[in-house]
Every structure is written in structure tokens, then in C-alpha cells.
Amino acid sequence: MNWAEFRKQLLDDEPPIALPELQVVALPDVIFRVVRAAQREDASANEVGRIIDADSSLTCDLLKYVNSSAMMLRHKASTASRATMLLGVKRTKLFVLSLASNRMMRNVKSPLILMKRFAVSSLERALLSKNIAKHLGLDEDLAFSAGLLQDLVLPALTAEFAAAYSELLELSKEKQTDLAILEQQDRGWNHASVAARMMTSWGFPDDLVCCVFLHHQLDRILKDNQFNRTELLPVAMSALLNDLFKQTPNGMQTLDQVWNEVLPAVSLPEQALVIYDQLQEMNPELHGHQSLAEHLATLIS
Known part of the structure; x- marks a missing residue:
């Protein structure tokens, strides 16, 4: 898969419309220094690690991630x-980009989003995407990062266009139509395309940009024999998981159906419990969050 060419094609195929100018917090300089160092062919782990060490909060989050059971590493890091x-x-570069971007968007105050629950929901989608990628033999870290970043700009968009999004969410519930489809019809863009363009301007990896761009286009991915063998698939499957907005009204039913088609030998309820344990370990503040396992229990009953 030529991700650079594909990313260019995706963005060039978009109609020439004015995308929203969002008030977002700039990424900290340490992130760009990590990315610049990591992109060099001769970059060493010590060099990149020393840059990260300059930011105690970033170091803490990286260590929590690396030492979590989700990573299944034999050795611990200090x-x-x-x-x-x-x-x-x-993998470190992908994680740092994902973490910084997610943290940045959590600082945006939106009247429509409870940011703690939004962050937990984003993390669960990332873990689900990673889990699916593992069973399909795909890049787990790319799947995790894209899963975490798929709703990157929703806080800023719902803050900037609160009234419009209130109407779109009501319409989505009433018509049982995906939020991304209604965004495209009403605004001429959707949060996936806006995020992809923003990530491109920040110099994010092409494969990551493509996965975020297409995360609400599961049908297109399933029908394409090249796409459905890449990380595009687990990311789009994870987007079906219910969030605060229920962006895909029938997402849980679709996830159950697609899972049985793509991973017939793997039990979704069993994997849901694994993901719940990982989520609880990485983010103990799960108050008010209905987990994947709980969603499945509701679906089955």
C-alpha cells in the first residue's frame, strides 16, 4: 500500500470547499522534536528517549502505556x-503523536461533550482497534493510534458550531443516520476529513492520516480487497462502538455482524472483557462510561 500516494488521492478527491478554522491548542514543541528525530533513519532509542524525558508528563504517560498489560512486553521500563x-x-513516535493530539483536544471546552468520558471512549476505541489488528496480523500500533485520533476534532467542532451540532445529533437520532453523513450534507465536510487535513498540515504519517480519513467508510473498505487487508479495517470497525454521540446509530449491531464475518473464530464477548481490563488499567476513572462489554450485554439481551 503506497500510503503517501493514497493520502494525496484522498485529499485531492475532496471537493474544493472552505474547511472550518478551528481554535485549537498548538502541539508542544517537544512533540515536533520527537517526530523530527524519529523520522531520521539513524535515529536511536536513546536520542528519542532523551527528548521525551524533558517532558515529565509525557514520560509518565509513555511508561504507563509501555508497562500496561495491553502491550504484553516481557520487560518493564523505568x-x-x-x-x-x-x-x-x-511505535514511540506514533504513541507520542496520538497522546499529544488527544490531550490537546481534551483541553477544548465544548458544551456538548463531557471531556473525561470522551477521553475514555476514545481510549476504548483505540484498544478495540488494536485488538482487531492483532487478530488480523496487522500493525497494532498504527491501529491503536488511528483509533485514538479518529474523533480528534469533534471537541473543537462542537465548540465552534454548538447549535448546528445539536441539531445534527437530534437528526441523527431521529433518522438513524450516521453523524458523518449528516455533517457532509449540512456542512460540506465531516469531522474525519477535517481531522485528516489538520494532521497532514502537522506532518503526521500518511498511513495514520488515511486511517482517520476513512474511519466512517467501513462499507467502502470491506468491498475493496486492498483496503480490507490494511489497518483501515480495524479502525473503521472500532468507529462502530457507541460513544457519547452514538455517531453510528446501529453501530453495535453492525460491529457484531462484521466481527463474525471478519473474525469468525474469535469471540467478541471474550475480547470485550480483555479490552475492559486493559481500559481499566490504563484509565481507572471509568465513572459513567458504558463499556464495550456492557454494550454487548445489552445487545444480546
Whole structure:
């Protein structure tokens, strides 16, 4: 898959419309220094780790991620350099980009979003995407990062256009229509295309941009024999998971159906419990969050 060419094609195929100018918090300089260092072919884990060490909060989050059961690493890390060595430079770069972007958007105050619940929901989608990628033999870290970033700009969009999104969410519920479809009809863009363009302007990896761009286009991915063998598939499947907005009204039923088609030998309820344990370990503040396992129980009953 030529991700660079595909990303260019996706963005060039978009109609020439004015995208919204959003008030977002700039990514910290340490993130760009990590990315610049990691993109060099001779980049070492120690070099990248030393840059991360300059930010104590970033170091703490990286260590929590690396030492979690979701990573299933044999050894534990106590420094950013050691964590980078265990993950590898590329995986560390993806995680740092994802974490920083997600944290940045959590600082946006939207009247329509409870940010703590939004963050937990985003993390669960990321873990589900990673889990699916693992069973399909795909890049788990790319799937995790794209799953985490798929709704990157929703807080800023719902803050900027609160009245319009209130109407769109009511319409989505009434007509049982995906939010992304209604966004496209009403605004001429959707949150996936806006996020993809923003990520491109920040120099994010092409594969990550493409996965975010197409995360609400599961039908297109399933029908294409090239797309459905890439990380596009697990990310789009994770987008079916209910969130605060229920962006895909029948998402849980569709997820159950597609899972049985794509992973017939793997039990979704069993994997849901695994994901719940991972989610609880990485984010103990689950108050008010209805987990994937709980959604499935409701669906089955």
C-alpha cells in the first residue's frame, strides 16, 4: 500500500470547499522534536528517549502505556529511553503523536461533550482497534493510534458550531443516520476529513492520516480487497462502538455482524472483557462510561 500516494488521492478527491478554522491548542514543541528525530533513519532509542524525558508528563504517560498489560512486553521500563527501546522508534513516535493530539483536544471546552468520558471512549476505541489488528496480523500500533485520533476534532467542532451540532445529533437520532453523513450534507465536510487535513498540515504519517480519513467508510473498505487487508479495517470497525454521540446509530449491531464475518473464530464477548481490563488499567476513572462489554450485554439481551 503506497500510503503517501493514497493520502494525496484522498485529499485531492475532496471537493474544493472552505474547511472550518478551528481554535485549537498548538502541539508542544517537544512533540515536533520527537517526530523530527524519529523520522531520521539513524535515529536511536536513546536520542528519542532523551527528548521525551524533558517532558515529565509525557514520560509518565509513555511508561504507563509501555508497562500496561495491553502491550504484553516481557520487560518493564523505568525511563523514556528504555521505553523507546522496548517499543522501537516508530511505535514511540506514533504513541507520542496520538497522546499529544488527544490531550490537546481534551483541553477544548465544548458544551456538548463531557471531556473525561470522551477521553475514555476514545481510549476504548483505540484498544478495540488494536485488538482487531492483532487478530488480523496487522500493525497494532498504527491501529491503536488511528483509533485514538479518529474523533480528534469533534471537541473543537462542537465548540465552534454548538447549535448546528445539536441539531445534527437530534437528526441523527431521529433518522438513524450516521453523524458523518449528516455533517457532509449540512456542512460540506465531516469531522474525519477535517481531522485528516489538520494532521497532514502537522506532518503526521500518511498511513495514520488515511486511517482517520476513512474511519466512517467501513462499507467502502470491506468491498475493496486492498483496503480490507490494511489497518483501515480495524479502525473503521472500532468507529462502530457507541460513544457519547452514538455517531453510528446501529453501530453495535453492525460491529457484531462484521466481527463474525471478519473474525469468525474469535469471540467478541471474550475480547470485550480483555479490552475492559486493559481500559481499566490504563484509565481507572471509568465513572459513567458504558463499556464495550456492557454494550454487548445489552445487545444480546
